[in-house]
Amino acid sequence: MxxxxxxxxxxxxxxxxxxxxxxxxxxxxxxxxxxxxxxxxxxxxxxxxxxxxxxxxxxxxxxxxxxxxxxxxxxxxxxxxxxLAPPTDRRADYYRWLFFAAGPVEAAVTNKALGFVVPEGRERTAGYGTFDTMVDTLEHAVSGPGWICGDQFTAADVYVGSQIDWGLAFGTIPSRPVFEAYVARLRERPAYKRQKEMDNALIAQMQKP
Structure with a gap:
């Protein structure tokens, strides 16, 4: 079955x-x-x-x-x-950036959108330090010519890539050449295109008067 x-x-x-x-x-x-x-x-x-x-x-x-x-x-x-996952002995970057996006990236983007700024001298209290530190670190994660885990596209690219893709679209993550190049590669994936086509069709249907 x-x-x-x-x-x-x-x-x-x-x-x-x-x-x-x-x-x-x-x-x-x-x-x-x-x-x-x-x-x-x-x-x-x-x-x-x-x-x-x-x-x-x-x-x-x-x-x-x-x-x-x-x-x-x-x-x-x-x-x-x-x-969509590397072999278990090659998952260091996979886990590192998957959880970085779920933790520091998500928290920093949300806090900035709500107008919250970490007070000077209190950066250690926030898991992401400062928004700018988070963005610089995120850029490092996707700075290679391929994917987060080298030549292999993985689930980490789906999640991290979604954060960057949405961030660029809504202005919650600053545009940088590395981010633009990474997202351009993501948008060429057939699965990405299918998802967008289906969800955009649903959105259009839901917004009909």
């Missing part, structure tokens, strides 16, 4: 990251689109899946996974034939 994957998402959310990863994996999946209201992400049925009441989440043969970085890493391990 085929393994069942269900994606809980909204096209105007980080659910785009999970869908992109699923498209990279290449396995069939079912999709449940939820709105942000009481009948969707805040419904009792969905809160039983993710008590945070947010998307995305995936359920794979009865196993629930939330948080985009975790979804990316889980799917890479669950479907090794897709070759």
């Amino acid at each position: 085929a393994e069942t994957i269900t994606l809980y998402t909204n096209p105007m959310s980080r659910g785009q990251i999970a869908r992109w990863m699923l498209e990279e994996v290449g396995q069939p999946y079912e999709m449940v689109v939820l709105d942000y209201g009481e009948g969707g992400m805040k419904s009792a049925d969905y809160l039983a899946i993710n008590p945070m009441g947010k998307v995305p989440a995936i359920v794979h043969d009865g196993r629930t996974i939330t948080e985009c970085a975790a979804i990316c890493a889980y799917l890479a391990d669950a479907f090794p034939a897709a070759n």
